[in-house]
Structures are given as C-alpha cells and as structure tokens.
Amino acid sequence: MIEAIGLSKVYDDLKLGPRVALDRLSFRADPGEVFGLLGPNGAGKTTALRILGTLLKPTSGVARINGFDCETQPELVRHQIGYISASTAMYDRMTAWELVEYFGRLHQLDRELLRERMETLFERLAMNEIRDVLGGKMSTGMKQKVAIARAMVHDPPVLIFDEATNGLDVLVARSLLDTVLGLRDQGKCVIFSSHIMREVERLCCRIVVLHRGRILAEGSLDELHAEYEYDDFEDVFLDLIQREEQRLAEDEHSHNAPLEPLA
Amino acid sequence: MNWSNVQLVYQREIRDQLRDRRTLFVICVLPLLIYPMMGVAFSRLSQFMRQSPATVAVVGYEQLAGLDEVPPLLEDGSFARDLFTDPTLADRIHVERIANNGTALQDAQERMTDGDYDAVVFFPTGFADRLLALRGATQDSQTDEQSTHAISPPDPVVFYDTRDESQLANSRIQTLLNRWQSNIVRSNLVAGRIPIEITKPFQVIGENVSPAIGQQAAFWSKLLPFIVFVCALTGAFYPAVDLCAGEKERGTLETLLTSPAQRSEIVGGKLLTVITFSIGSAVCNLASMAITGQVIIKQLNAMAPGQTPIAPPSLASIGWLLLALAPMAALFSAASLALASLARSTKEGQYYLMPLFLVCMPLMMLPLLPGVELNLATSLVPVSGMVLLMQAAMEGKLILAATYILPVALVTIGCCVLVVRWAVDQFNQESVLFRDTENFDLATWIRYAYTHRPATPHLAAAVVLISLVFIAQFGVQGIGFNVLTLRGFVVMLLVSQVACILLPTLAVAAVSVRSFASTFLLTRPVPWKQILIALLLAVVLNPIGVSVLESIDHIVPIPQSVLEIAKLLDEVVRSMPVLLLLLLMAVLPAICEELAFRGFVLSGLRARLSSGWAVVLSAVFFGLAHPTALQQTISATLLGLVLGYIAVKTSQITPCIAFHMGYNGLQLLRTRFADTLADLPQAEWVFRQSDSPVVGLGFTTPVVVLCGLSAIVLLWQVGSQPCRLAGTLGLHGGARSPLPPTAPAEESGA
Structure with missing residues (x-):
C-alpha cells in the first residue's frame, strides 16, 4: 500500500529561485490495483516516484509504503518496492543472470530461494535466452525485461514503474503492459506513470493527472469520463491541461496588472 | 552497516x-x-654511448709523426689501443689523417657540418716542438723556470657541433686525449728519472663512513x-x-x-x-x-x-x-x-x-x-x-x-x-x-548565493575564511614592520589581528550569512556565571599550558633564530605600558580570533560535521593560524580544543572571549613580572625557574596537579551548565530557538 500525504519537492534554481517540482501531492494506492500517474513531461511524475523510491527526500509531506516512512526508513522501504524506470540502466559488463542475482543477494535472499526464484522469473519473462548475454549487447527490450526481473527478484509487494515503456517498440511495450496486469492480478500494488493515455487507460484502475507538480484531476477512469464528458480519455487530458494553462496565464496577468501603472 | x-x-x-x-x-x-x-x-642508449661508430678527422697529424719518444696517440690508422678501457672499441673510431696545409682545417670543419666527420681534432704547428721542449726540460735539470714557461702553448683543439654523434665523439676524444696526456707526463717523468709521485704529492680520500x-x-x-x-x-x-x-x-x-x-x-x-x-x-x-x-x-x-x-x-x-x-x-x-x-x-x-x-x-x-x-x-x-x-x-x-x-x-x-x-x-x-546539466553563469550564481544566503555559514564559507586568513597572514609577512620599535610592534599587532583576522571574518560574514547574531554565537543572553567559570578555567589552565609548552620545548627545542628574535621583542614588550600590552595582546586577539574561529569557522564546520569533529578541525586551523613556532602552533591547537568545547557547550561567544582574554593576559603578566613574582614571599611554593628559555618562570608540580584537577571540575561545570539552561529556555523561549549553534546542523539536515 502506498500513501502520499502533502508531498512537496522544491529545487533551487539559480535563475528562477526555488522551483516547485511537486506541490502537495496526496494519494493512496492499494494492493491489487494499478494506480496511474499521468502528466506531460516535467509534470513531477518522476520526482514523485523518486521520493517513493527513496532516491529523493521530500521538502515537506510524508510518503509511506506499507507503513514504512520513505524519508526516515529508506532501507526498509527499499525492501518493499521494486523500482523500474527508463533511467535505471543496466550494467554493460554484467550478464542478465549476474545482475538479477546481485540485486537478489543485496536483498539478503537465501541462495537456494534466490536460485529458485530466478529460475521462475527467467522462465516467466522468457529470458532464458539472454541469461548469459552481457548488458552492453542487449536491445532496449531485453534490458527492460532484465530491469523487471531485477525489481521483482525479492518479490516486493509494491512495484513502481516510471515511464517504463519509453523507447520500447509496440511489441515489447505490449508485453510489459501484460506483465503489469499480471502483477496486479497477483495482488501487488502497482504505481505506473506515463504520458501516454492509451497505456494508462488500459492498465489503471485509478488515475491522478499531474501538471506542473499539482493534481489537476483524480479518480477512476469512469469518474473522469463522466466528469469531463469526453469519450476519449486523451480529450479529457488535453482539456484539463488547456484549462490549467489558461488559468495560469490569467493568474499571471491579474498578478501583473496592478504593477502596470507603477511602471 | x-x-x-x-x-x-x-x-x-x-x-x-x-x-x-x-x-x-x-x-x-x-x-x-x-x-x-x-x-x-x-640500455640502447648506453650501448650507443659506448659503441656507436664515429669518424674523426685529425688535422695536423704530421705533428704526431715525429714524436717517437713519447707514447703514441695514433696507431695503424686508429687511436692507440692502450688509451681505451676496452681495446676492442678502438676500431669503432675511424681516424682520417689530414695534413695541416692551407685550408685543410676549414675543409675538415665543412665536411663535419655535412656529416662526413663527427669531430675534428686539430694539432697546430709547433705542437710537437713544444712537447719535445717540455720533455727536454724535465731531463735537463739545468733549465731555469723561465725557459719552460716561455714556450707559448699551441694547444690542440677538438671541433664538434650540436649533433648527438658529434657531441658523443667529442666526449670520447676528450677522454682519449686526457689519457694520452697522462701517458706523456708519466713517460716524461720516467725519462727524467723523477718519481711519478711528484705530480701528486698527496691524494685526498673522501670516504662515506656509513655502511x-x-x-x-x-x-x-x-x-x-x-x-x-x-x-x-x-x-x-x-x-x-x-x-x-x-x-x-x-x-x-x-x-x-x-x-x-x-x-x-x-x-x-x-x-x-x-x-x-x-x-x-x-x-x-x-x-x-x-x-x-x-x-x-x-x-x-x-x-x-x-x-x-x-x-x-x-x-x-x-x-x-x-x-x-x-x-x-x-x-x-x-x-x-x-x-x-x-x-x-x-x-x-x-x-x-x-x-x-x-x-x-x-x-x-x-x-x-x-x-x-x-x-x-x-x-x-x-x-x-x-x-x-x-x-x-x-x-x-x-x-x-x-x-x-x-x-x-x-x-x-x-x-x-x-x-x-x-x-x-x-x-x-x-x-x-541527480545533478542536471546547468548552464553555469557566474553572475547569476553569485546573485543567487547572496540572496539565498543561510542564517549561519556553510562549510564552504568557513573554508574560504580560513584560506583568506592564511593568505592575509602570508601577505603581511612581506611588509617589513620594524617590530623592534614600539610603534612598529603596535602596528604589527594591529595589522595581524584586525587586517588578517577581523576584517576577513566580517567581510566573509557580510556576504555569506544572514544572521550575524547566530553565526557569532550572540543570540543567547550573556551567561555571566559561565563567563566567570571560563575566567577561572583560564587561571587554572595557565600552569598546565606552561608545563605543556615546557615539555614540547624538551622534545623539539625552539630554533636559536626564533629565540633571538623573541629576546629582542621581549625588550620592546617590557617598554610598553602594561595596559597597552594587555589591550593589544590579550583583549584584541581574544575578540578577533574568537569571532573568527569560534564564531564563524566553528559554525561553518558544524553545518556539515558533528560538533566533535568541528571542534577538532577548528582547533587545528586555530593552531595553524599561529605559525611563528611549532610550540605556539601546538599549544594554540590545544587551547583551540578547550575554546571549541566552551563554545559548543555554552552556545555563547562571550565565555570564549573571557577565557582567551584571561589566558593570554595571565601569560603576559607572568612573563612581564617574572622577577617580581619570583621575589614574593613563599614564591617557591608556586613558582620555579624553568630551564626552558621559552617558559622562563614555570610552576611547581603540586600547583600543576592541583590546577589539572580544578580544570577537570571546571570543564565539567561548563559542560553541565547549558543543558539545564537550554532546557528551561526551551520551555519558555517560544518560537525563538534557544540553541543557536545547533541551528546550522539542523538546517543542513533539512
């Protein structure tokens, strides 16, 4: 189970001053569901997921995974999660088998159990052919499979997919989505971020739409369809973004207006 | 882990x-x-040095032809074999004999430039005559000194150029000619029945006695x-x-x-x-x-x-x-x-x-x-x-x-x-x-760093200040103060404290921190009781400091040069009014150095390090800022530890200033009034004359032991005091943090 309460992240930017990448994000994802984090590039999806993955510390707010606090108990949290992202690369000079084994052992798995689990994983993900292939010689699709195996080797209850389909061809992307659905059916809690509507539509039970670090809309697919009266989810998304941009522009305008006479 | x-x-x-x-x-x-x-x-190079073939032109070889009595230089178209340590190498130097007539020397030199010869040896006309004359002189004991000296020296010349082969040929020929010369000397002496030892009445033997x-x-x-x-x-x-x-x-x-x-x-x-x-x-x-x-x-x-x-x-x-x-x-x-x-x-x-x-x-x-x-x-x-x-x-x-x-x-x-x-x-x-690629722009960065400066300094600011102090101290060395006059000495003291320490501290603080009060540990009300404890501590640590100085002087004696300067300075110090002396050497350093080291530097170090490490490092830097002699550096470092401890425990700069002032002041008074003190009744209970010239008047062992025990009690007092104080203040202090020095640590954690 994932809980985020008022998560904020502020980066220092030399030119613009403090930049809010995430603004009081709150949500909750339960076991057996795929929770979607949808938003355009730079919306704060990766920041949010990195906080859940204990790679970043929130400026304020609390994130909990199965009750463990991401900020104060990062090691315990990392045992609970499998983290897969487009930016988690594979070691070039390590074979698929070695990499998965390495992470399994970092999770302190018993050798016998680890071996058993790896055999099952390699079987399930159809990775036996690339067992002894070095990372540097793999295609993007193969690497993504290894990443999934790496993230699942300790059988975590929570899985985090951050733009995991980036750069994958249709076939591989489809098989990844199937894997995610399979994980959901096993009762895992999956959080899946993407900027591609179709994927989110296909996978997610509930969705949060993020834009510039803030939640624009949230709810189940049906709720969102009903609320915004569009058949196509892509239209819902674009409409939301457009309206928000308009609002921001107006805000800025009204903010600047009283200054004009002074200038 | x-x-x-x-x-x-x-x-x-x-x-x-x-x-x-x-x-x-x-x-x-x-x-x-x-x-x-x-x-x-x-090894290729050494082989080349020894064995590379060379061609040498000997211009004026006819000079050598008539020298039957002296040992030969040339033999069968090459240099004589007995001139080589390895006789087989004689064949490696090919000799071209050229008669010295007209432009022969010039031609030979040109051919050397073209690379045909590696070197040219020139025997001028009259060379043989001179050799023979000298040989005759050794045999004829009647010859007076005048005649042997009168013969002008037509010396042989070796011509060479910048090519490696040529340089090498030159050095080889020089060696050969030197050996030949020795051979001639020897044969001349033999012919004149003079013992060979006459050329070397004695020989100097240098021997490294270490095994x-x-x-x-x-x-x-x-x-x-x-x-x-x-x-x-x-x-x-x-x-x-x-x-x-x-x-x-x-x-x-x-x-x-x-x-x-x-x-x-x-x-x-x-x-x-x-x-x-x-x-x-x-x-x-x-x-x-x-x-x-x-x-x-x-x-x-x-x-x-x-x-x-x-x-x-x-x-x-x-x-x-x-x-x-x-x-x-x-x-x-x-x-x-x-x-x-x-x-x-x-x-x-x-x-x-x-x-x-x-x-x-x-x-x-x-x-x-x-x-x-x-x-x-x-x-x-x-x-x-x-x-x-x-x-x-x-x-x-x-x-x-x-x-x-x-x-x-x-x-x-x-x-x-x-x-x-x-x-x-x-x-x-x-x-x-997770550093992103940024387009670094110095002006923007400076503006940002200034507008977003923290309340208390970052570690980097502390490092900058320390570097500035060291640079200023180094720069001031270049100014020639005449410290042997009262005026020069006063100016030197002022410059070394104000210009080297106080001004850099204030300047760095002005650009890098928002709150002077929390940086310089001035937010808490002045703790009078702890100031008193600090002063007492200064009194009891004085004899200990003196004995430490004495023992350091025993292990590493202070250099004579430093002692002489100290002696001269002592006279200047004695000519100063006591109040001025205390003001310049106790009060001024206490304020300047405490603001810099226990104020800024310690706050900066604590922003990233634990208090213990911060105290140790600030003490080391404090010691390094006293570079006159090793003794001074070490005792300043030790005092820095005590001062850092006081600063951390009291969270206030004033007890540090009080301790520093008291400690320096007592040291000054002890040396200034050494004679008076020694003459006091019962003085032998407290004082004894130390054999260390740095210390002068030292303390007796019982006094040192007693002071050591009191120091432990006082240090414990300093340590135990603020906890209660902070606790009560924390309860009633409201929003204002009662413990300013912990602020940097908290901030970095956030």
Whole structure:
C-alpha cells in the first residue's frame, strides 16, 4: 500500500529561485490495483516516484509504503518496492543472470530461494535466452525485461514503474503492459506513470493527472469520463491541461496588472 | 552497516573493472610494459654511448709523426689501443689523417657540418716542438723556470657541433686525449728519472663512513616512496572516476540506489575497490620496476667500474613501503572517490584529477627537498609525514621512525576518516547524485548565493575564511614592520589581528550569512556565571599550558633564530605600558580570533560535521593560524580544543572571549613580572625557574596537579551548565530557538 500525504519537492534554481517540482501531492494506492500517474513531461511524475523510491527526500509531506516512512526508513522501504524506470540502466559488463542475482543477494535472499526464484522469473519473462548475454549487447527490450526481473527478484509487494515503456517498440511495450496486469492480478500494488493515455487507460484502475507538480484531476477512469464528458480519455487530458494553462496565464496577468501603472 | 552488502558491492565492482580492458591495461599491463620499454631504451642508449661508430678527422697529424719518444696517440690508422678501457672499441673510431696545409682545417670543419666527420681534432704547428721542449726540460735539470714557461702553448683543439654523434665523439676524444696526456707526463717523468709521485704529492680520500647498505638505502628511500605513492594516487583516480561519474553517466547509479544497500555500504564497497586498484597499481609498478631495475643496475655498474656498485633496495625497505601503502592508498582512494562523485560524466571527472594532484604532489615532493627531516612538525603534515616516516624506516633509522609513528598514524587516520566521511556525504546528497546539466553563469550564481544566503555559514564559507586568513597572514609577512620599535610592534599587532583576522571574518560574514547574531554565537543572553567559570578555567589552565609548552620545548627545542628574535621583542614588550600590552595582546586577539574561529569557522564546520569533529578541525586551523613556532602552533591547537568545547557547550561567544582574554593576559603578566613574582614571599611554593628559555618562570608540580584537577571540575561545570539552561529556555523561549549553534546542523539536515 502506498500513501502520499502533502508531498512537496522544491529545487533551487539559480535563475528562477526555488522551483516547485511537486506541490502537495496526496494519494493512496492499494494492493491489487494499478494506480496511474499521468502528466506531460516535467509534470513531477518522476520526482514523485523518486521520493517513493527513496532516491529523493521530500521538502515537506510524508510518503509511506506499507507503513514504512520513505524519508526516515529508506532501507526498509527499499525492501518493499521494486523500482523500474527508463533511467535505471543496466550494467554493460554484467550478464542478465549476474545482475538479477546481485540485486537478489543485496536483498539478503537465501541462495537456494534466490536460485529458485530466478529460475521462475527467467522462465516467466522468457529470458532464458539472454541469461548469459552481457548488458552492453542487449536491445532496449531485453534490458527492460532484465530491469523487471531485477525489481521483482525479492518479490516486493509494491512495484513502481516510471515511464517504463519509453523507447520500447509496440511489441515489447505490449508485453510489459501484460506483465503489469499480471502483477496486479497477483495482488501487488502497482504505481505506473506515463504520458501516454492509451497505456494508462488500459492498465489503471485509478488515475491522478499531474501538471506542473499539482493534481489537476483524480479518480477512476469512469469518474473522469463522466466528469469531463469526453469519450476519449486523451480529450479529457488535453482539456484539463488547456484549462490549467489558461488559468495560469490569467493568474499571471491579474498578478501583473496592478504593477502596470507603477511602471 | 551490513558487511555482506559491502562485500557484494566490492565483488561486483572488482569483476566489472576486471572485465574492462581499459582498466586492466592502465593498471596492470601498462606498468608491466612501460618499465621494460624504458629499460630497453636505456640500455640502447648506453650501448650507443659506448659503441656507436664515429669518424674523426685529425688535422695536423704530421705533428704526431715525429714524436717517437713519447707514447703514441695514433696507431695503424686508429687511436692507440692502450688509451681505451676496452681495446676492442678502438676500431669503432675511424681516424682520417689530414695534413695541416692551407685550408685543410676549414675543409675538415665543412665536411663535419655535412656529416662526413663527427669531430675534428686539430694539432697546430709547433705542437710537437713544444712537447719535445717540455720533455727536454724535465731531463735537463739545468733549465731555469723561465725557459719552460716561455714556450707559448699551441694547444690542440677538438671541433664538434650540436649533433648527438658529434657531441658523443667529442666526449670520447676528450677522454682519449686526457689519457694520452697522462701517458706523456708519466713517460716524461720516467725519462727524467723523477718519481711519478711528484705530480701528486698527496691524494685526498673522501670516504662515506656509513655502511654501503646505508648509502644505498638513503638513495632508495628518497626515490621509492615518491614513485610508489604517485602510482597509488593515479591508480586510485581512474577507477574512482569510473565507479562514480561513470555509473552516473551510464545511468546505473540510480539502479544501484534503489537496491536495499545503504549509501555507506555502497561507498564502502566502491572504496575497497578503488583501494584494491590503487594498491594493485602501485605493486605492479613496483614489481615491474624491480625487474627492469635489476637489468639497469647491472649495466650502470658495468659502465662505472671502481665506484661503489649500486645495489637494489633491501627487502625490508620494500616491506616498510608496502606497509605504508595501505593507509596512503585508502586516503587517496577516498579523496578520489569523493571528488569523482562530484562529476556528472567521466569527462568531467578527469577535470577533478588536476586539483587532487595539485594538493597531493607538493605534499609528496616536500620530503624530497634537502634539509626536510622527520620531526614533530613535519610528522603532522598529511602525506609528507608518512613519506618522511618511510624514508626513516627505509634508512634503518627505526628508533626515529618509532618516535613519530603515533603522530603520523593519527594524522593519516584522521585524514582518512574525514575524507571517507566526505565521500559518504557526497553519496547522500541529492544535488550531487541527480545533478542536471546547468548552464553555469557566474553572475547569476553569485546573485543567487547572496540572496539565498543561510542564517549561519556553510562549510564552504568557513573554508574560504580560513584560506583568506592564511593568505592575509602570508601577505603581511612581506611588509617589513620594524617590530623592534614600539610603534612598529603596535602596528604589527594591529595589522595581524584586525587586517588578517577581523576584517576577513566580517567581510566573509557580510556576504555569506544572514544572521550575524547566530553565526557569532550572540543570540543567547550573556551567561555571566559561565563567563566567570571560563575566567577561572583560564587561571587554572595557565600552569598546565606552561608545563605543556615546557615539555614540547624538551622534545623539539625552539630554533636559536626564533629565540633571538623573541629576546629582542621581549625588550620592546617590557617598554610598553602594561595596559597597552594587555589591550593589544590579550583583549584584541581574544575578540578577533574568537569571532573568527569560534564564531564563524566553528559554525561553518558544524553545518556539515558533528560538533566533535568541528571542534577538532577548528582547533587545528586555530593552531595553524599561529605559525611563528611549532610550540605556539601546538599549544594554540590545544587551547583551540578547550575554546571549541566552551563554545559548543555554552552556545555563547562571550565565555570564549573571557577565557582567551584571561589566558593570554595571565601569560603576559607572568612573563612581564617574572622577577617580581619570583621575589614574593613563599614564591617557591608556586613558582620555579624553568630551564626552558621559552617558559622562563614555570610552576611547581603540586600547583600543576592541583590546577589539572580544578580544570577537570571546571570543564565539567561548563559542560553541565547549558543543558539545564537550554532546557528551561526551551520551555519558555517560544518560537525563538534557544540553541543557536545547533541551528546550522539542523538546517543542513533539512
């Protein structure tokens, strides 16, 4: 189970001053569901997921995974999660088998159990052919499979997919989505971020739409369809973004207006 | 910290590096190849020096033709064989005989320029006559001095040019002509029945009395530690860049950080890997050098017969070197790792090698300077101390080495711990791990740094201030104060405190912090009770300080030159009114130095370090800012520890100022009124005349012991006081933080 309460992240930017990448994000994802984090590039999806993955510390707010606090108990949290992202690369000079084994052992798995689990994983993900292939010689699709195996080797209850389909061809992307659905059916809690509507539509039970670090809309697919009266989810998304941009522009305008006479 | 994870990370990194051909090549193959290649080049060169064929034109050979009585220079178209140490080499120099007529010399020189000859030997007309005249003079005892001197010297000339072959031919001919000359002298003397010893009534014999092994050891002890430590440094750097910047660049660092391994475990594993490669690289270099060295030493010995043969370094000295290699490799590895973690890419990582080299190289070169020896001062210099310790151990001065092993070990371990901490710290910083490419613009950065300056200083600001103080102190040395006049002395004191310490502190504080009050520990109300305790502490620590100074003076006597200056200054000090003296040498330094070191520097250090480390480091810097003599540096460092402790415990600067003022003041009064004090009734209970010239009037042992006990009680009092105070203040203080010095620590944590 994932809980985020008022998560904020502020980066220092030399030119613009403090930049809010995430603004009081709150949500909750339960076991057996795929929770979607949808938003355009730079919306704060990766920041949010990195906080859940204990790679970043929130400026304020609390994130909990199965009750463990991401900020104060990062090691315990990392045992609970499998983290897969487009930016988690594979070691070039390590074979698929070695990499998965390495992470399994970092999770302190018993050798016998680890071996058993790896055999099952390699079987399930159809990775036996690339067992002894070095990372540097793999295609993007193969690497993504290894990443999934790496993230699942300790059988975590929570899985985090951050733009995991980036750069994958249709076939591989489809098989990844199937894997995610399979994980959901096993009762895992999956959080899946993407900027591609179709994927989110296909996978997610509930969705949060993020834009510039803030939640624009949230709810189940049906709720969102009903609320915004569009058949196509892509239209819902674009409409939301457009309206928000308009609002921001107006805000800025009204903010600047009283200054004009002074200038 | 889970050691099995450290081991896992270590194993993976080692395997990864070993699978990388580049690393293997640079660390192992390159040293194995480079020394034999250098060896081959060397032996080729020496062979060339000895055996390369040369053609020499002898212009004016007819001068030699008539010299039947003297030993010959030329024989069968080449130089006489008995002039060579190895007679077979005579054939290597081909001689062209040219009669000296008209333009013969000029032609020969032109042909040399064209490369036909390597050198031209010219015997001028009259050369033979002169030789014969001199020979006649030795035989005819009647000849007066006048006639032998009257013969003008038509000397032979060797012409050569800048070509290597020509230069070499010149040196070979010079040797041959010198030998020929000796032969002539000998034969002349024989012919005149004069004993050969007359040319050398006596011979000066210089003999190095240290055993041959000692002489060899001195040579190796200078060379080997330097080479091995440089190899350890370079061997550490490249893997460190690959392990940090390389992982960031390839995107695998994020993968690793999502694993359950703690940051310290990851750093531990990586650090061990880098240490392995650092040691490996140094050992590979050493081994390869040893093998090549064997060959070269043989050749060198063959080339210079008669001299003390060069022997390879002893096994014991290699053993010492390997022993010292481990801590040095750890130090270099941790520094490389921390620096490399700053880089985003391997390319950027390479840039950081330069600053590391700039810091480490002078420290490694320092012991090579003549006159630099292992003593208490040098043993406290990081890296240099270890190199000097190695030199001493390799030269067999084991007692000297054992004396300083503790300070060297402490300094090395202290540096290691600090640098490892720094490396772990780097891996805990989001800004370092996930740094985006930024378009760096200095003006924007300065503006940003100024507008977003923290309440209390960052670590960097403290480092900047320390550097500024050192630079200012160094710059002021250039100004020639006439300290022997009262005016000059006063100006010097003012400049060294105000210009070197106070102004830089205020300037750095003005641009780098928002709150002067919290930076300089002035937010809390003045704690009168603790000021009183601090003053009492100054009183009881005085005799202890004096005995410490005395014992340091026993171990490392103060240089005579410093003593003489001190004696002259003493007269100036005695001519000063007491109040002015106290104002300038107790009150002024107490305020300036406390604001700088316990105010700014300590706050800055505590922003990133634990209080203990911050106090130790601030004390070290405080000591280094008192560089007149080692004694002063050490006692200032010790006082710095006490002052730092007071600052941390009381969270107020005023007790520190009070202690500093009291301590300095009492020292001044004791030396100023030494005679009066000694004459007081019952003075022998308290004072005794010390045999140390620095101390003068010392204290008796019972007084020192009593003061020591009181100091412990007072220090405990200082420590126990603020907890209660802070607690009560915390309850009633509301929003304002009752403990300003903890603010930096809290801020960095946030």
